[in-house]
Amino acid sequence: xxxxxxxxxxxxxxxxxxxxxxxxxxxxxSQSFFWYRQDCRKEPKLLMSVYSSGNEDGRFTAxxxxxxxxISLLIRDSKLSDSATYLCVVxxxxxxxxxxxxxxxxxxVHP
Amino acid sequence: DxxxxxxxxxxxxxxxxxxxxxxxxxSGHDYLFWYRQTMMRGLELLIYFNNNVPIDxxxxxxxxxxxxxxxxxxxxLKIQPSEPRDSAVYFCASSLEGGDNxxxxxxxxxxxxxx
Numbered sequence: 184x185x186x187x188x189x190x191x192x193x194x195x196x197x198x199x200x201x202x203x204x205x206x207x208x209x210x211x212x213s214q215s216f217f218w219y220r221q222d223c224r225k226e227p228k229l230l231m232s233v234y235s236s237g238n239e240d241g242r243f244t245a246x247x248x249x250x251x252x253x254i255s256l257l258i259r260d261s262k263l264s265d266s267a268t269y270l271c272v273v274x275x276x277x278x279x280x281x282x283x284x285x286x287x288x289x290x291x292v293h294p
Numbered sequence: 295d296x297x298x299x300x301x302x303x304x305x306x307x308x309x310x311x312x313x314x315x316x317x318x319x320x321s322g323h324d325y326l327f328w329y330r331q332t333m334m335r336g337l338e339l340l341i342y343f344n345n346n347v348p349i350d351x352x353x354x355x356x357x358x359x360x361x362x363x364x365x366x367x368x369x370x371l372k373i374q375p376s377e378p379r380d381s382a383v384y385f386c387a388s389s390l391e392g393g394d395n396x397x398x399x400x401x402x403x404x405x406x407x408x409x
Contacts, residue, residue, distance in 0.1 A: 217397055225402075226385055226400035226401060226402055226403050227337070227385070227400050228400070229397040229398075229399070232397065270337070280325045280342075280344075280389050280391075280396050280398070281327075281339065281342060281350065282327075282339070282398055283339075284336065284337040285336075286336040287336065
């Protein structure tokens with residue numbers, strides 16, 4: 184079983200749609216969690232951290248369910264500029280800032 | 295603020311040649327990471343350093359790969375001899391000390407093609 188698993192997509196949605204990505208992780212003792220965004224032929228960039236209580240940043244909402252070892256990202260009112268690959272990222276225990284990246288979920292927002 | 299700086303941006307070379315990739319982390323960051331990204335395997339951690347000391351090199355694929363960090367502002371990843379299957383995008387990233395929730399900041403990457 185992979186340490187971090189994501190649905191690869193692609194998710195094709197119209198502008199204005201709400202889309203949700205899910206991610207599961209295998210190590211129940213994992214410490215911290217992030218969502219990164221990667222545009223085509225670019226480097227991964229931090230989108231947001233994921234906190235236990237859930238957190239929101241504008242149109243983006245991240246949720247963590249430790250019991251189910253599950254992380255989600257919700258994007259409301261999708262924009263064309265949201266088209267990218269979204270990487271679920273987990274910091275395993277004892278990893279000292281070591282991060283494990285999921286394979287990514289590709290999102291394509293169309294007019 | 296200067297981010298993580300990698301060089302070269304692109305490298306095309308013939309198999310058997312030595313390849314050296316370079317990275318300058320963000321000033322003040324204590325951790326430096328080297329990753330490789332391919333379509334088949336995604337983003338893989340190769341090795342990481344803390345305060346210039348290698349901590350975990352379990353991701354380094356073979357003895358042909360080596361990495362050094364002679365000081366806090368410079369690291370190299372070397373492949374010798376290179377093979378076509380080494381073709382990938384190699385990213386360097388850095389982060390601060392401080393436990394949980396310290397994100398990593400990536401450089402632009404080096405696109406490596408081994409012919």
